[in-house]
Amino acid sequence: MSKEFEIAREFEVDATPEQMWDAITSGTGGWLWPMEFEPRQGGTGPFGSTLTNWEPPHRLTSRVEDVQGISQQTLNQIDETIEPRDDGRRSWMRYVHSGIFVDDWDNQYDGASRHTDFYLHTLREYVTHFAGRPVAFATFDGPEASMAFDAFTAVGRALGLADDTEAGARVTAHGPEGELLDAVLDFRNPYFIGLRTEGQLLRFFGRNHWGAPVGISVHDFAADADAKRDETAWRGWLNGVFAA
Incomplete structure (x- = not known):
């Protein structure tokens, strides 16, 4: 209606x-x-x-x-x-x-x-x-398994975030292929996570709460930024979180 x-x-x-x-x-x-x-x-x-x-x-x-x-x-x-x-x-x-x-x-x-x-x-x-800086943008959804009710909790833990880490904290996040990211946890609630590094805004979407897969968007402002490379790396990371 x-x-x-x-x-x-x-x-x-x-x-x-x-x-x-x-x-x-x-x-x-x-x-x-x-x-x-x-x-x-x-x-x-x-x-x-x-x-x-x-x-x-x-x-x-x-x-x-x-x-x-x-x-x-x-x-x-x-x-x-x-x-x-x-x-x-x-x-x-x-x-x-x-x-x-x-x-x-x-x-x-x-x-x-x-x-x-x-x-x-x-x-x-x-x-x-980052105003006015050139950017490479990538966005994608996770696998079907990321639609589970507790999927976004798993994403936070895979990033290395304690359940009680709050927005504003400086963190060392676990990225693709074991990379450690020095980042500010600029946003966090049960539905979304935002990480800001020196050259990127990393956005994590807990869309499992609305019956859809978890999503990631990468806004990459580095001089050598490559959207396809970012997507490949973070898609592999997200798939790995939900691998059987």
Whole structure:
């Protein structure tokens, strides 16, 4: 059954409005995934959306209706407003994701709401530590076994994180092929883990909580970054966590 939803967040960040605008519209994969925008009002945006507001560097709205392949009415809109703070040295942002979910409303809303918090945290990490740097982006899902109810607990332990290690701690994480990663645990809750190294943002998604496999995204800012190499290495690591 179709039902409307709205997910709204507000925050301030140590980045200029221009840096924030570039982060959300350049589509490099620095904090989310690569996306393309036709830079004008009425232009096309990600996933076949229309840009109903294009006002750099202050307002961006993308809207898509009646998604192909879904018989019921659908609507998905993302509205982002950016205002300067401290004479333009900092920014305030309001992010509103709204629309219509057509099936399993509670589960979809819970997943979208929790993902929003993690994605926007990653945006703040990006503009604070890596803004404007070239990036190689990789993302993938784990094997079917990573859909188990305790799968994300296994991921944390495979990274070498104690169950009680909290966000903000500096850790030595266990990466692919025995590599030890000097990292900040920049985000952690039962659903997501974020690690920030000198040259990478590593994102771990406990999507097993919503009936899907665990996922990983790698945002690699190193001079020799290679998206395919990152995917191969971390996919092998994730498969190894759930090997029989």
